Amino acid sequence: MSELNTLTLTDHLVSGEEFGLIWNAHYQCYQTNPAPRDLDQYYKSADYISHSDSADTVMERIYQRAKRTNLNHKLKLVKRFCGHEGALMDIGAGTGDFVKHAQDKGWEAYGVEPNEGARERAHSKGVPVYSRISVQQEAVYDAVTLWHVLEHLPDLDTEIQSISKTLKPGGWLILAVPNYKSLDAKYYKADWAAYDVPRHLWHFSRTSIKALFEPKGYELRAVKPLWLDAFYISWLSETYRKNHLAPLSGAFMGAASNLYGIFAREFSSHVYCLQKKAE
Numbered sequence: 001m002s003e004l005n006t007l008t009l010t011d012h013l014v015s016g017e018e019f020g021l022i023w024n025a026h027y028q029c030y031q032t033n034p035a036p037r038d039l040d041q042y043y044k045s046a047d048y049i050s051h052s053d054s055a056d057t058v059m060e061r062i063y064q065r066a067k068r069t070n071l072n073h074k075l076k077l078v079k080r081f082c083g084h085e086g087a088l089m090d091i092g093a094g095t096g097d098f099v100k101h102a103q104d105k106g107w108e109a110y111g112v113e114p115n116e117g118a119r120e121r122a123h124s125k126g127v128p129v130y131s132r133i134s135v136q137q138e139a140v141y142d143a144v145t146l147w148h149v150l151e152h153l154p155d156l157d158t159e160i161q162s163i164s165k166t167l168k169p170g171g172w173l174i175l176a177v178p179n180y181k182s183l184d185a186k187y188y189k190a191d192w193a194a195y196d197v198p199r200h201l202w203h204f205s206r207t208s209i210k211a212l213f214e215p216k217g218y219e220l221r222a223v224k225p226l227w228l229d230a231f232y233i234s235w236l237s238e239t240y241r242k243n244h245l246a247p248l249s250g251a252f253m254g255a256a257s258n259l260y261g262i263f264a265r266e267f268s269s270h271v272y273c274l275q276k277k278a279e
Helices: 039-043 058-082 097-104 116-124 156-166 183-191 206-216 227-240 246-264
Strands: 018-024 029-033 087-091 108-112 141-147 167-178 218-225 269-276
Touching (some): 029 206, 058 097, 058 269, 087 097, 097 108, 156 206, 167 206, 206 218, 206 269, 227 269
Parallel strands (some): 087 108
16 A cells, blocks of 8 residues: 555645545546545635735735746746647636736636636636636637646546537647655655645646546646745645744755756646647
């Protein structure tokens, strides 16, 4: 039995409940066990930063600043593979900042976000964000992005099928997920904040992404790091350990994890760039 199968993980954000991990041989990844029946209740927290624009605490201010820094980096990555501005759908759009940034740079961009409060914040900015994917008769998108969203989706096969119906042949699916093979994951173990149970239902590696997407008509073309994630996740993990020096310890571990990733090619979070094969 893998060491990960023996971990007892705590929901630090909402319920304080305990969960475990089990291996899913079909997807070659771990999944949260048990999977909650009413997942929505585990997002009902003012501390769930990605559904708000709050910047009241030090951690929230750093998160919001890092989010703004990442917007340009993410869009440049999308354009590098698409080669041009085009039609873009961002799934799990939150409060709509990435969609708005893409629109400002010439993209025809839309968002999908199931959380009503986050959608309302997006709409207040004039950003078109909808509650679900609209599957049309013809594939219309040059790129579909999921920034730390795939791990939240209960039915992976159905969601990927819907995405594929909207993405043009040759189009790009670009997604970011945490990597349980990173140094910070190995170091923090059950306290690794990126497990984020039970909101994170799935826990991926490079092998997982290939096993999940290649049979569905995608080719994995590139894997990139999200450098800032290691620092944020390490800091949050240190707070779970009640470390009064969490910012300092988290910064050290984040730097160590990124250095490890350079040599081992296993970063705290990876961006996977997948191209839909021509039909």
